[in-house]
Amino acid sequence: MARISIDPVTRIEGHLRIDVEVDGGSVQKAWASCTMWRGIETILRGRDPREGWLFAQRFCGVCTTVHAMASVRAVEDALQLEIPANAQYIRNLILIGHALHDHIVHFYHLSALDWVDITTIPKADPAGAASIADGISTWPGNSRRELEAVQNKVKGLIGSGQLGIFSHGYWGHPAMRLSPEMNLILFAHYLQALEFQRKSNQVVGILGGKTPHIQNLAVGGVMNAINLNSLATFNMDRLGTLQSLLQDLIPFVQQAYFVDACLLAASYPEWFRYGRGVANYLAVPDLPVDAKATRFDLPGGLIMNGNLGSVRPIQDWHDQPIRAAVAEDVTHAWYQGKGAQQPWKGETNPDYTDFRDDGKYSWVKAPRYDGRPMQVGPLANVLIGYASGHPLTRKWMDAALKKISSVNGSRLAPEDLQSTMGRYLARAIRSAMLSDLALEHWKLLADNILKGDDATYNPPQFPAHECEGVGMHEAPRGTLTHWVVIDKGAFSNYQAVVPTTWNASPRDQQGVPGPYESSLLANPVVDPEKPLEVLRTVHSFDPCMACACHTLDASGRQIAQVKVL
Amino acid sequence: MNMKRCNPLLPPRHVCVIGLGNVLMGDDGFGSLAVETFRCEYECAPNVEVLDLGTPGLDLAPYLYGKDLVIVADAVEAENTPGTLRTYREADLLSHQVQLRLTAHDPGLQESLAQLRIVGHAPSELIIVGMVPESCAFGAGISAAVLSKSSVAVHLLAALLRERGVDCRRRHAQLQPNLWWLPGDRSEVVSA
Numbered sequence: 067m068a069r070i071s072i073d074p075v076t077r078i079e080g081h082l083r084i085d086v087e088v089d090g091g092s093v094q095k096a097w098a099s100c101t102m103w104r105g106i107e108t109i110l111r112g113r114d115p116r117e118g119w120l121f122a123q124r125f126c127g128v129c130t131t132v133h134a135m136a137s138v139r140a141v142e143d144a145l146q147l148e149i150p151a152n153a154q155y156i157r158n159l160i161l162i163g164h165a166l167h168d169h170i171v172h173f174y175h176l177s178a179l180d181w182v183d184i185t186t187i188p189k190a191d192p193a194g195a196a197s198i199a200d201g202i203s204t205w206p207g208n209s210r211r212e213l214e215a216v217q218n219k220v221k222g223l224i225g226s227g228q229l230g231i232f233s234h235g236y237w238g239h240p241a242m243r244l245s246p247e248m249n250l251i252l253f254a255h256y257l258q259a260l261e262f263q264r265k266s267n268q269v270v271g272i273l274g275g276k277t278p279h280i281q282n283l284a285v286g287g288v289m290n291a292i293n294l295n296s297l298a299t300f301n302m303d304r305l306g307t308l309q310s311l312l313q314d315l316i317p318f319v320q321q322a323y324f325v326d327a328c329l330l331a332a333s334y335p336e337w338f339r340y341g342r343g344v345a346n347y348l349a350v351p352d353l354p355v356d357a358k359a360t361r362f363d364l365p366g367g368l369i370m371n372g373n374l375g376s377v378r379p380i381q382d383w384h385d386q387p388i389r390a391a392v393a394e395d396v397t398h399a400w401y402q403g404k405g406a407q408q409p410w411k412g413e414t415n416p417d418y419t420d421f422r423d424d425g426k427y428s429w430v431k432a433p434r435y436d437g438r439p440m441q442v443g444p445l446a447n448v449l450i451g452y453a454s455g456h457p458l459t460r461k462w463m464d465a466a467l468k469k470i471s472s473v474n475g476s477r478l479a480p481e482d483l484q485s486t487m488g489r490y491l492a493r494a495i496r497s498a499m500l501s502d503l504a505l506e507h508w509k510l511l512a513d514n515i516l517k518g519d520d521a522t523y524n525p526p527q528f529p530a531h532e533c534e535g536v537g538m539h540e541a542p543r544g545t546l547t548h549w550v551v552i553d554k555g556a557f558s559n560y561q562a563v564v565p566t567t568w569n570a571s572p573r574d575q576q577g578v579p580g581p582y583e584s585s586l587l588a589n590p591v592v593d594p595e596k597p598l599e600v601l602r603t604v605h606s607f608d609p610c611m612a613c614a615c616h617t618l619d620a621s622g623r624q625i626a627q628v629k630v631l
Numbered sequence: 632m633n634m635k636r637c638n639p640l641l642p643p644r645h646v647c648v649i650g651l652g653n654v655l656m657g658d659d660g661f662g663s664l665a666v667e668t669f670r671c672e673y674e675c676a677p678n679v680e681v682l683d684l685g686t687p688g689l690d691l692a693p694y695l696y697g698k699d700l701v702i703v704a705d706a707v708e709a710e711n712t713p714g715t716l717r718t719y720r721e722a723d724l725l726s727h728q729v730q731l732r733l734t735a736h737d738p739g740l741q742e743s744l745a746q747l748r749i750v751g752h753a754p755s756e757l758i759i760v761g762m763v764p765e766s767c768a769f770g771a772g773i774s775a776a777v778l779s780k781s782s783v784a785v786h787l788l789a790a791l792l793r794e795r796g797v798d799c800r801r802r803h804a805q806l807q808p809n810l811w812w813l814p815g816d817r818s819e820v821v822s823a
Contacts (some may be wrong), residue, residue, distance in 0.1 A: 121655070128686075130685065176689065219749055260747065279683065
């Protein structure tokens with residue numbers, strides 16, 4: 067029996083520590099711990115609800131807009147304030163731009179190198195690679211010349227003996243099984259992705275005024291002035307720029323990223339057998355298509371025990387069950403108290419002990435839905451959409467399964483996505499869907515403006531009595547909810563239940579582990595000194611701990627410290 | 632599209648002044664404070680972007696892409712007393728002479744630079760204006776030690792730009808900095 071401790075696991079915000087006990091080459095027990103505290107909620111108490119979103123978007127440096135959005139929606143829910151249709155569409159386009167950005171960076175820059183061994187690229191045959199890529203995608207960035215140029219860059223890097231940021235990879239690990247040609251194709255797209263990361267960022271910038279901290283939000287709508295005859299406001303020129311950015315971005319998502327995710331899935335089919343974990347899924351509806359937010363382009367719902375037939379739709383943000391069902395348990399988290407509390411009544415009072423396997427061991431609380439752990443994220447999103455018969459989800463899920471089958475002859479069903487590889491694939495499916503929706507919501511906005519509607523804002527009015535609200539957003543990493551209590555025009559409580567809290571949840575009062583923890587059980591580990599397989603499963607959730615907990619302290623010399631105890 | 636300068640004797644064309652750090656974390660908000668104050672005291676040519684980027688991690692890359700000159704204001708980890716100000720070069724970063732305050736920035740800046748170098752769009756010159764923090768505790772605001780040196784940092788940003796031929800002048804009428812995250816109005820303390 068070997069105990070492995072990896073700290074930190076994420077390469078972006080925050081400190082995530084994973085401990086696993088390995089016996090006979092597979093994981094027997096696992097703990098997910100967030101090692102730093104953040105009392106983000108305490109800073110919002112007593113503040114003006116109209117400016118809460120400015121603070122909320124500093125919770126995390128990577129997911130800025132999602133917290134801004136959840137914050138204004140929470141206040142609007144408490145005030146029962148509708149926002150104009152234009153405001154919905156502008157917010158939706160920002161959310162789509164942000165999500166595409168986030169998913170592209172996750173796939174290529176944060177996790178591809180768990181699967182792609184760049185040190186084999188010098189051995190690749192660029193002509194062979196070009197012909198593989200040509201057979202499966204219409205993406206124009208797969209030419210032999212392009213791939214040769216990338217190969218030469220990698221040869222230069224390796225020849226210089228300074229792999230720099232790439233020196234941390236588990237190169238030559240037996241679990242790395244792509245051909246040199248496949249590694250070359252994927253790494254070429256890794257580099258091309260930098261260009262599209264920029265374009266998706268520009269989408270957010272055009273609408274939000276600035277990135278990464280958007281400036282245009284308001285409780286009651288958005289502050290974009292719409293006037294087709296004024297150069298200084300949102301006009302046809304901006305709409306045109308937005309459209310051409312989207313038209314540049316979408317082919318990369320649908321022809322490069324989506325296809326690459328399918329190729330990866332076809333090349334590592336065994337990873338559909340690992341990493342299932344918690345098979346209860348939660349997603350909230352998002353991308354409202356009308357001012358009153360009664361209809362949505364991304365469906366929400368719940369699936370319990372991995373049974374797609376059991377799906378219960380969440381129709382809209384007024385859904386009563388979710389308001390009653392969500393509670394956060396602190397039995398194994400470094401907070402005072404025991405058991406679970408509904409977020410409106412939630413407290414954030416620290417009670418630090420050491421890391422105790424059977425006691426408290428994380429700064430992340432354990433959110434539960436009717437007492438049960440839930441997995442959130444793109445996988446929950448597409449399983450719920452598929453199970454509810456959502457046509458767009460079906461279109462891209464079916465396309466993905468067909469593409470994989472065309473490469474390796476396998477016969478996968480949507481249920482098989484409940485796995486480590488399924489989470490990667492689901493993120494790509496969601497990105498392809500969001501690309502289609504980007505143009506649809508651009509059209510909704512343009513048509514509405516051309517119709518003569520220039521309303522973007524309804525002023526909020528604060529009642530004298532206390533009121534509660536919840537803001538829901540289906541963020542890139544999954545269901546995000548901000549829970550607010552407003553009294554006399556100020557926040558009297560503020561709790562954020564974030565996607566990584568659901569997924570990185572520690573055990574609860576009953577000892578039931580969270581999604582990261584249970585997904586690692588039976589995960590293979592060939593070499594305890596190089597636990598690449600553990601990283602694959604944890605990275606499949608796209609962990610981002612900053613808003614789930616607090617991040618502090620420096621070192622950064624090592625990406626991760628692996629200790630075999 | 633290669634936007635690199637052809638002639639090194641000409642002033643840099645694409646310039647970015649970036650504040651890094653988390654305003655909710657005490658002195659880690661130095662970068663945001665510095666660039667917001669700079670924006671209000673100095674007026675630059677339109678080719679100079681002045682940005683408070685928070686803690687963007689790998690999402691920093693789009694802002695560095697194709698720039699000739701990037702100046703980053705950030706809290707740095709160092710042995711010196713709080714409030715000590717120093718400039719660092721990209722080489723210092725690579726040789727670990729300097730560590731940015733949060734792990735969240737550190738891989739972000741280094742990895743973003745390394746990625747952009749491979750595709751040929753890394754900034755030609757990168758300078759870090761580093762401030763040693765007193766406390767990066769959550770919700771602590773900016774310490775007196777860092778606040779008292781902030782105006783020096785702001786002038787340093789301007790001097791670094793001017794040395795390189797970038798058009799950057801004191802405003803005749805200063806704007807009021809929007810330091811919305813600080814408790815109370817500290818702006819007059821910061822203003823030089």
